[in-house]
Amino acid sequence: MSKRKGLSLEDKRSRMMEIFLTSMEPFTLKELEKVAPKKKGIISQSVKDVVQSLVDDDMVLTDKCGTQTLYWSLPSAAAQQKRRRLSTLDEQIEKTKEGISSAEQSAKELKSGREESSEREEVLKRLGKLETESAELRSKLLIYSSCDPETIRSLKIDSEAFRAGANRWTDNIFSIRSYVSEKFSIPPTDFDKNFGIAEDFDYIEQRV
Numbered sequence: 224m225s226k227r228k229g230l231s232l233e234d235k236r237s238r239m240m241e242i243f244l245t246s247m248e249p250f251t252l253k254e255l256e257k258v259a260p261k262k263k264g265i266i267s268q269s270v271k272d273v274v275q276s277l278v279d280d281d282m283v284l285t286d287k288c289g290t291q292t293l294y295w296s297l298p299s300a301a302a303q304q305k306r307r308r309l310s311t312l313d314e315q316i317e318k319t320k321e322g323i324s325s326a327e328q329s330a331k332e333l334k335s336g337r338e339e340s341s342e343r344e345e346v347l348k349r350l351g352k353l354e355t356e357s358a359e360l361r362s363k364l365l366i367y368s369s370c371d372p373e374t375i376r377s378l379k380i381d382s383e384a385f386r387a388g389a390n391r392w393t394d395n396i397f398s399i400r401s402y403v404s405e406k407f408s409i410p411p412t413d414f415d416k417n418f419g420i421a422e423d424f425d426y427i428e429q430r431v
Contacts, residue, residue, distance in 0.1 A: 230265065235273045236282075238263035243283060243296035251291050281307075305364050312357040319350045393426050 230238070242258060243250075250258070252271060259265040265273065274294055277283035283296045326343040400414045415424070 232273070232276070235263075235265050235269060236277055238265055239270075239273050239277060240282060240296065243294075244298060247295075247297065249288075249293040249295040251293060255294065305360050309357060309360045309364065312353055312360065316350065316353050316357060319346060319353060322346050323350065389427050393424070396420070396424075 239255075239259060242255070242263060252274065255274060256267040256270045259270050259273075260267050274283060277296075278285050278294070283294050285292060285294050287293075323343070323346055326346060400411055400420075403409055403414055404411050414420070415422070
């Protein structure tokens, strides 16, 4: 009976990040060495190296709290790291494209009928791999966009603008209702009924 294949470093890193992002709580190294084997199948002996590799890549944050060292990660931090990785990939793709363009230009200058070089084939393979990784990172980045501080700040600004606009129209309607009621002796309830205004129609309060 064959032995079960162990996890690769990337598998361990991915599973460790799931522990951090699912719990959204800080852990000590000893706590991770207990949790990781049970929940993610990561052997306790490798937990320290896996966590340190995530710290080195800025995917996990760490700080001293008294005599203990705590480790944690947030979706916004993970998203920021993926943006940096995506930026690096974009730069590599551009450089690779320049290499392909140079190789194609050289090929044009060669004699007719000459076979494509193995160097160009390797460059094309590298480009394909980089573009695939870039697409995967862009897809994963969407997962964290809802937790992005900039996105949340923008939504709050838009929400406040819409609320203010709605309240201006509400104020205009109340002013018209008051004018019509006084001018033509029409009860406000009759005005609301004729114009389809709901009984609970009122200003929109700002939520805390």
